[in-house]
Amino acid sequence: MADIPEDILRRSAEARARAEGRPVEEVLAEMTGEAPAASSPAEPAPAGTEPAPAPAPAETAPAAPPVASGNGGIDVAALSVETGVPEAILLRATRARAKHDGLPDPTIAAPAGGGTAVATAPPPTTTAPAPAPAVPEGVRTQRLLTVVKAGAIQQVKSEPTDKVSVWPHLLAIEFVALLVILVVLTAVSIFVDAPLLEFANFNEQPNPSKAPWYFLGLQELLAYFDPMVAGVFIPTFGLIALMFIPYIDRNPSIRPSDRKLAIMIFTFFIVAAAILTIFGSFFRGPGFNFVFPWRDGIFFDDLLTILD
Amino acid sequence: MADGNGNGGLTGLLNDLSEQFRSSQVWTSIFRPGSPFRGGYSDSPRNRSYVVMNNVMYHLHPVKVKRHGVRLSYTLCLGGLSFFLFVVLTITGIFLMFYYRPTSPQAYLDIQALATDVAFGQFVRNMHRWGAHLMVLTVFLHMTRVFYHGAYKPPREFNWVVGVILLLLTLLLSFSGYLLPWDQLALWAFTVGSTMGSYAPVFGDSVSFALIGGVQISADTLLRWYVLHVLFLPFIIVLFMSVHFWRVRKDGGVSGPL
Incomplete structure (x- = not known):
């Protein structure tokens, strides 16, 4: 959470405060982790799921096969956007693989952020139905689904290149090469004289x-x-x-x-x-x-x- | 800085003196921080960077290069050697200029005098001549090396063009020096070479006139090619070399690996 820009966090807190009818400061403190989460029944969203886009590049997640990866959950919707595979097929594949591996259905588990910062409503299959959020009249709850493409913000791609210091590795080689050619040139110049024929004569070609x-x-x-x-x-x-x-x-x-x-x-x-x-x-x-x-x-x- | 390896008196004293001298104000004012010639140089990544950055070399080399680029078998140092030969030719050429007058028949007599009257005169002339042949060779080999490594591909296209111009200038520099001894070899080799220019369509006669400074080769031709050889062409080639070296760095150093 620490790397979410201040203003985005603030905006997000304001939006949530408006939606839940709580003071902005309280929500903000809760988001930044300075205060315990309010045990309000109007808080159905799983902890750690923020409606703010995390700047982490999306590429960290989607390359893996659509299996729940330790985090417990998988976000099929985001993955579908990412890979272009229809959501229904992805869902079926994920469930089939989970069944095969003997794991609980990963699509039911709460989405765990991962590479894409997504806020989704709790899946309807949850055992205990959440109580209806206490939303004040006339306030619409906004849910934000954002897929942050890698490169949309900043492409931090550090290609590891194998480099060595010019000093001494390159300069030493160059110096030796220089000495060798100088020795060769000097030796040739000592033993072989440059040609000099007779004085230029225009009449004798x-x-x-x-x-x-x-x-x-x-x-x-x-x-x-x-x-x-x-x-x-x-x-x-x-x-x-x-x-x-x-x-x-x-x-x-x-x-x-x-x-x-x-x-x-x-x-x-x-x-x-x-x-x-x-x-x-x-x-x-x-x-x-x-x-x-x-x-x-x-x-x-x-x-x-x-x-x- | 007394030596701890038990060598005793004299070595320790010399080390002490050397260290003191290399840490003196005069010495440290000459060599910038990080120079290995300074007292107390330690081999650290920071100091290795300083060696390049605080040095005239900074304009030629980056602090670090790709590991494959320092492999001798990759570049064979041909570009660097071409430049080094240019430096050798400049130094020996300046030496020769002290003893050479571009007039007829004095030019020939001066070249003869180099062998008899001037200390190391013949030796320096030999170096200048063989060095020039060698430079034509290294520049040409450098070009073929660059081609076979595909090192002219984007973003290095323009540097290849500059390189071709440098090859042409190298040939012209060598050729312009060919006439200066003013002997039979110089005169007739130059005649054959410059006659080719006169075959140019339409402008043939003008080209020929410009090349030999008249309607036939004479002492005026000698002066013309002397100035071209010692001033004009070196000036031009240094300009192109600057661009060439600068672009090597800007385009990402040595290309590859294959």
Whole structure:
């Protein structure tokens, strides 16, 4: 009860006080548990059943099978709203299961709040018929049946994610990776000098002249296509297509088994680019003609100093 | 802070001194609370959070990350290494700028002088060159890694686009540096590369003119690509990198697990 907002409690107390003709303060005190329940015969509602919507999410109850769960009672009406199963069928199922389990009929027991805050009139099958409530003339008793859907108020869903501190777990790994690449780079730089050929000479074009290695795939394409296609259209189209991948591939799954087509297409282009680059680098000699690197030598200036 | 492990005099004295030094006002003014370099650092969840939050790293990393994201086999650190290589290239590049003049024939002579006159000159140039090749490789591998993990899917679509732009900028940075040694390799590799631009329909001649700063490659081309290489492209790539790193965090960190 403690988590029912003050104003809702107050409104509820006022309504009940009006219905029963008692002072508001008395009802309020009784509701908040500060005073014992008035032993008025005009109090047929079972204790603990408030006409106020409890903010507990409804999802806590309905997933369970419609069997009385320890609390003794089950609210078929609310469950019916919740699950969409017709009330009569639910009722029958609940009774059948209770009979099978040898339990008393749960649908007769008083509704016990549960996930849905429901105030219902006492079932008519109760052994001792309640005396007619002493309602003053002209005051209508309001019964409130509310199903509070989860998410209608607030969805408190804490998904437990397995997290670790960046320090030291991630930073340590990154630092080691950084050191490793620095060591590799330093070692290569100590032992292999960057190439420096003769002074630039506009009158003497080396044969073959090749672009930097990452453009050699494109230069290789120049051997097959018109320069406008190989030099402009294909790289431009390729870049744009690359950028549009997320908007073309609308498949939300990231599991490799769900995205075989995407992986296949991407791999095809990556492998094609790699083959073209390797081909342009090692299998093209003077005049950009085909050569075997193991027979005719390597015509790849980027690598010259490494091979020396 | 006398040591209790019975090692005795010298170690205890050094520990004392070190602790006193690390708790001094000057030292603690440099390292923010929670830094492991400060005296009295204790390994607690609160201090671990401080290490990140009170640090320049705060802009790169959250306090906590998904456990699968720190697995080396998942990211292979490729993005981080690309950034680290960019930092290495910036540092070595600044070093080289002290000894390089983008004029003909001085450019070539300066590169030669690096090997003979400048302490560690050849070594730093080697680092710059191989580091640049390595960065092209790591950026490219980073892209393929991201693709195979499906890490470009919502909400990360735009960061993929930024990443493609970064790949392009990396290639341009590498290519623009290619001309600067002003040797036969630089000149003719650049010629082949820049000729491709001239095949552009309609604007081919204009593109070519803009790329080489004239109707044929000359010392003006050298100056143009020098400025592009040391100022313009790094400036642009830093802007895009900022957006890229920021979006990595905003979009929920490393994607997955698969």
